[in-house]
Amino acid sequence: MKRLPEILEGKFIFKELPDGSLDKAVVCCTMCKKEFAYHRSNSTLKYHLRAKHGESAGPRGSSPRPGAKKRWRMPDFDEMTAELDEMTVFSSEMRPMSPVSHCEPIDTSLVETDSLVNTHSAIMCDTKRFAVPILDLESFLAAKVKLRQEGALDGTLKANLEYATRLLDTLPAAKRRDVSMLVEGERQLVRFTAGTPSLQYTVRHGGGALGSPELLQRVETGARLTLASIAKAHFAGHRCRDDFESCMERAQQVVAATGAGAGVGASAASEAGLANVELKIACGELQLTYSTTHPQATIEIRPQRRVNLGRALTLEKVVEVKSGLERSGAMSRGLQACFQHLLANHSQYQGENKRVVLQSNGEVVEMISGRHDYHNAQHYIVTGLDDQVQSHTVQDIDLWEDE
Structure with a gap:
């Protein structure tokens, strides 16, 4: 009997087809006979060994020393998507969200026009769209599985999706409903839409320190920027660099003072607002822009610590x-x-x-x-x-x- 090629010291083997040939896109666990998609990466297989059989990826038969305690470790982003990947490939009943993919120019109402999109973004034409009830971990994992199966998960997109996933812990529920999030890759855009967006996120790479991912937030205010446009929910979860005067208070003062400077009172300024402007707030990790329909001037708020x-x-x-x-x-x-x-x-x-x-x-x-x-x-x-x-x-x- 011929010996089948082995993976991870014999704990997995390629699936043998009825004609005797090997399907090198599928491997089988020798302990439970479960089948897995194989893309020349062992992360899914190693996670299966740890999660299902309590074993490491060492030689078959190896085990921890007697009396040693097993230490639980939080799985990383790749490992969490591994089980979803198996279920998606081998279960015809599971259907992840179906994105709409088509060529389109970048939506300039969503992104900053000066430096938000990297140079390569100018030639992006493929956008994957996911409609979700709320931005949550399950939605991001399912999207990553779908992108990986389609070969669209490049290094930049993967890093930005992982960064967006970590952000979920810092965003309250109010900032994950009725929002949209655009995640940039090298030649791929991914957009999540939850409800009717009033707040728009963009996760991009290369703008932060050492080229790390960063989150930009944008609110379209319509024809005018008023005090009512500056909602407390937009600052939820954020601690301002200034303990004495928050960036939200400064934004409200700018709108009121500019209106007063135009010869109207505070209450009138609240209702009339400002036209043809964008208000940019840069305060630590918060990068929030309020933009009217046709901005012609920019007001910046950068609080000192x-x-x-x-x-x-x-x-x-x-x-x-x-x-x-x-x-x-x-x-x-x-x-x-x-x-x-x-x-x-x-x-x-x-x-x-x-x-x-x-x-x-x-x-x-x-x-x-x-x-x-x-x-x-x-x-x-x-x-x-x-x-x-x-x-x-x-x-x-x-x-x-x-x-």
Whole structure:
């Protein structure tokens, strides 16, 4: 009897057809005889071994040492789609969402016209559309399976879909209903539509730090931008960089002030609004644009990082701020040196109504204790090109003398 070619040390073999030939697109598990689609990738097979048989992908017969505890590991995006992939290929009853695929130009009402779409996007013509009740994990996994089966899942699209999947944990339900999401690939666009979209997302690659994926949000306001256009739901789940004046409050003030500058009162400005403008808010991970029908001018809001220390600066609060910057990836080498200096000398900066400014290579972090509009002392901790720390203090009396 001839020996069939083996995969993963004999735990899988190619399916043998009735005429004796091998179907190299299908493999069978030698332990449970289950069949799998095979695309020269072993991730699905390894996941099956762990999930169904509690084994690793090592040689057949290998097992953990006696008494060793099995450690559960959260499956990655590829592994989660592996089981869906099997079911889709071998079950005629399962029908994932059927996208509409056709050639179309990029919808310029959805995407930023200046730099949102990468250069290669100009030649994209294929858009896969998925109609879903809500943006959720199941929808994204089913879409990835469908794209992979059709050979449309390129590296950029895969990375952006994974990023979009991770975002689901941070988006409240209100920001996953009545929305649309456009996910960019190298030569493929994927659009999810949930309900009647009032908020439009775009996930693109190459615009963020080190070319990482980023999320852009856009709200079409119609002919005019009014105070009613700036909804609290658009900022749900977002923590503003400024603890004293949120980016939502600043956006509302811009609309009201611009209307007042045109000679109308606050209530009239609320109703009349602004025409032919787009309002861009860039605050940490939030990149939100309000756009009228025919924008001819751009208003930008970029809040500086201002931290409310409460009554006085404490060591615990400094550590909390430092850890938050590190988790968000906003901590540069220069700011790290500033924080180290502050932690080593924190007793010098304690007290009420003080302002501590950390600055390095154009990055600024303000930490304010007591009143945010009055400071009896201001401390500046800065670094130069060599990341050497220098500090300077300006007392209240020095400010009076300057005046």
